[in-house]
Amino acid sequence: MEDALLKELLNVEDSIEIKVRFNDVDAMGAVHFKKYLVYFDDGFVSFMNNIQDPLSVENALKSGIVFPVKKVDIEYEASAEFGDHVIVKTRIKSIRDTSITFLHDIYRESDKALLAKVICVRLVMELESKNLVNVKQFFSKFV
Amino acid sequence: MEDALLKELLNVEDSIEIKVRFNDVDAMGAVHFKKYLVYFDDGFVSFMNNIQDPLSVENALKSGIVFPVKKVDIEYEASAEFGDHVIVKTRIKSIRDTSITFLHDIYRESDKALLAKVICVRLVMELESKNLVNVKQFFSKFV
Amino acid sequence: MEDALLKELLNVEDSIEIKVRFNDVDAMGAVHFKKYLVYFDDGFVSFMNNIQDPLSVENALKSGIVFPVKKVDIEYEASAEFGDHVIVKTRIKSIRDTSITFLHDIYRESDKALLAKVICVRLVMELESKNLVNVKQFFSKFV
Amino acid sequence: MEDALLKELLNVEDSIEIKVRFNDVDAMGAVHFKKYLVYFDDGFVSFMNNIQDPLSVENALKSGIVFPVKKVDIEYEASAEFGDHVIVKTRIKSIRDTSITFLHDIYRESDKALLAKVICVRLVMELESKNLVNVKQFFSKFV
Numbered sequence: 260m261e262d263a264l265l266k267e268l269l270n271v272e273d274s275i276e277i278k279v280r281f282n283d284v285d286a287m288g289a290v291h292f293k294k295y296l297v298y299f300d301d302g303f304v305s306f307m308n309n310i311q312d313p314l315s316v317e318n319a320l321k322s323g324i325v326f327p328v329k330k331v332d333i334e335y336e337a338s339a340e341f342g343d344h345v346i347v348k349t350r351i352k353s354i355r356d357t358s359i360t361f362l363h364d365i366y367r368e369s370d371k372a373l374l375a376k377v378i379c380v381r382l383v384m385e386l387e388s389k390n391l392v393n394v395k396q397f398f399s400k401f402v
Numbered sequence: 403m404e405d406a407l408l409k410e411l412l413n414v415e416d417s418i419e420i421k422v423r424f425n426d427v428d429a430m431g432a433v434h435f436k437k438y439l440v441y442f443d444d445g446f447v448s449f450m451n452n453i454q455d456p457l458s459v460e461n462a463l464k465s466g467i468v469f470p471v472k473k474v475d476i477e478y479e480a481s482a483e484f485g486d487h488v489i490v491k492t493r494i495k496s497i498r499d500t501s502i503t504f505l506h507d508i509y510r511e512s513d514k515a516l517l518a519k520v521i522c523v524r525l526v527m528e529l530e531s532k533n534l535v536n537v538k539q540f541f542s543k544f545v
Numbered sequence: 546m547e548d549a550l551l552k553e554l555l556n557v558e559d560s561i562e563i564k565v566r567f568n569d570v571d572a573m574g575a576v577h578f579k580k581y582l583v584y585f586d587d588g589f590v591s592f593m594n595n596i597q598d599p600l601s602v603e604n605a606l607k608s609g610i611v612f613p614v615k616k617v618d619i620e621y622e623a624s625a626e627f628g629d630h631v632i633v634k635t636r637i638k639s640i641r642d643t644s645i646t647f648l649h650d651i652y653r654e655s656d657k658a659l660l661a662k663v664i665c666v667r668l669v670m671e672l673e674s675k676n677l678v679n680v681k682q683f684f685s686k687f688v
Numbered sequence: 689m690e691d692a693l694l695k696e697l698l699n700v701e702d703s704i705e706i707k708v709r710f711n712d713v714d715a716m717g718a719v720h721f722k723k724y725l726v727y728f729d730d731g732f733v734s735f736m737n738n739i740q741d742p743l744s745v746e747n748a749l750k751s752g753i754v755f756p757v758k759k760v761d762i763e764y765e766a767s768a769e770f771g772d773h774v775i776v777k778t779r780i781k782s783i784r785d786t787s788i789t790f791l792h793d794i795y796r797e798s799d800k801a802l803l804a805k806v807i808c809v810r811l812v813m814e815l816e817s818k819n820l821v822n823v824k825q826f827f828s829k830f831v
Contacts, residue, residue: 281447281459282440282577286570286627286749287815292757293568293729296722297425304424316424317485320715328721332761341572342460386716425722427715429606429770430672434711435614436586439579463572471578475618484715529573567733567745568726583711590710602710603771628746 265354268398273306273349276368281341289338290345296331299363299377302347306361323386324397329358330380336373344368354398357391358382408497411541416449416492419511424484432481433488439474442506442520445490449504466529467540472501473523479516487511497541500534501525551640554684559592559635562654567627575624576631582617585649585663588633592647609672610683615644616666622659630654640684643677644668694783697827702735702778705797710770718767719774725760728792728806731776735790752815753826758787759809765802773797783827786820787811 277298285291303326304316312318319325339345346368352360363377383392420441428434446469447459455461462468482488489511495503506520526535563584571577589612590602598604605611625631632654638646649663669678706727714720732755733745741747748754768774775797781789792806812821 280440281443281463282571282579284572285568286572286574287754287756288572289756291568292760293722293725296725297423300424300722314485320424320484325716327716327718327767328764330761330763331721332759334759335757338756341463342457425714425720428711429713429715429717430611430613431715432613435617436579436582436711439582443579468573470573470575470624471621473618473620474578475616477616478614481613566726566730567749568729583709586710600771606710606770627749628743 264398265395268310268351268354271306271310271350273302273309275302275305275347275349277301277345277347279339279341279343279345284341287338289340290343292335295333295335295365295375295377298345298347298365299349299361299379302349302363302365303361303379303381305347306349306351320386324392325384325386326381327384328379329382330378332378334376336375337367339367339374345374346371352378354394356393356395359394407541408538411453411494411497414449414453414493416445416452418445418448418490418492420444420488420490422482422484422486422488427484432483433486435478438476438478438508438518438520441488441490441508442492442504442522445492445506445508446504446522446524448490449492449494463529467535468527468529469524470527471522472525473521475521477519479518480510482510482517488517495521497537499536499538502537550685551681554596554637554640557592557596557636559588559595561588561591561633561635563587563631563633565625565627565629565631570627575626576629578621581619581621581651581661581663584631584633584651585635585647585665588635588649588651589647589665589667591633592635592637606672610678611670611672612667613670614665615668616664618664620662622661623653625653625660631660632657638664640680642679642681645680693828694824697739697780697783700735700739700779702731702738704731704734704776704778706730706774706776708768708770708772708774713770718769719772721764724762724764724794724804724806727774727776727794728778728790728808731778731792731794732790732808732810734776735778735780749815753821754813754815755810756813757808758811759807761807763805765804766796768796768803774803781807783823785822785824788823 283290283294307316346366348364350362352362359381361379365375367374383394383397426433426437450459489509491507493505495505502524504522508518510517526537526540569576569580593602632652634650636648638648644666647665651661653660669680669683712719712723736745775795777793779791781791788810790808794804795802812823812826
């Protein structure tokens, strides 16, 4: 991947709004901690479909390319409840040969309070062979 | 509840669009059968917030009023996959003293194929006392 | 399928115990209504692995045979909470050419209170071709 | 908390076995990455109920004490599939005034392959007041 393309990718920021469902909330009355993984997964899909074509993640799956999660670091700062909307802001922190590191910041829409900060490392993999795909090649082809 | 109000309620049809998440899909590559309960629950919330105020279900929960599900009949006609959008169309079939029967028809957005037909009976209940609330009174107050 | 085998299948009753997770419970403090679909799905797997070999459902999936749900009727009688164990009792109500109708009764373990009654119709399907498999042939081969 | 008690807590290791459900698996045929949060949450409950009484987490919730997750670091090493059993091994890494750091190692039962390594920081909180509870006091009372 040329430096220009890399630089361009690092400058993209995607933002997506998600409505908290009744079923996202647990017996503490707050969104359950595992649900944030679903929220930032939405952020990942939105980011990828934003820089590529609108169904690129869906089409990648159909053509046998998947994006397994290798690592998640998540820090919870505040909690959301039923009726809230959350905003997931996604950008790429770094790209290595076989991994992409995403940053997802999750906010409450109403008061812009930070709910969670996420670092998520993903791979690009051929589902059938389980072979990793070179990330820079993957982006060169699609972006 | 006066007949006019009842008649009005039976004429409301709500429609909401939901994006299928990667995580909604199971190892068969199709939306898992339990996820349709989440989809029509979204339809229920949308219907109620449509006829009342935009946060009526959320505010009811805060004031201690909940809508437990008493019965679900669901027939699956076709399946959705990751990348699809589904449409949930919701209307009321009947209102009795202590229950509301909803009809939810769930379609695939792209080709309008019917995915599932749902009959769902809900109660209105005070969460703390577990006492049922008279449905017609509930609607009279809010609609 | 010979009548003897059919009769035998209709006499099997399987019972499985499941611990309610914190995450199964919603903001009402009770197990969310969609979770019962996961519970009786456990009952289905247990029933099938009981009459066949201990991994028959898992192995069927590996060999491309799946059991899509065609219809669910569920009536909720009482609710479970975090800390409860539930018992799912499963038997077959009827077997037709291309469908099996299961009955699942879900109880609270501590006081044997009935929580939900389920009728669930399942198909047997080849995942790749989407062709239905004749149910009686399927059982003849495996039982 | 006396040093003896602290030392004792750091020596406890809990182990719990969990059956992977069909519904835990995603369209990649592997357990979805968010499900590991449910698995190690089971490990947390098992650990606490092991060192205290068998329903201590459940009873804490009833008395208004909850254990919100502050931070999760999870590294995925291999994947599990439908039919697998996973083992969650849980121990305490450190105890501070207002937080407990748990280590959860998640293995596949059949071949003892490591699936995921987790560091999870939890708080002890009064649900109604949202006040944090001093962790050492909490343990002194219960252990």
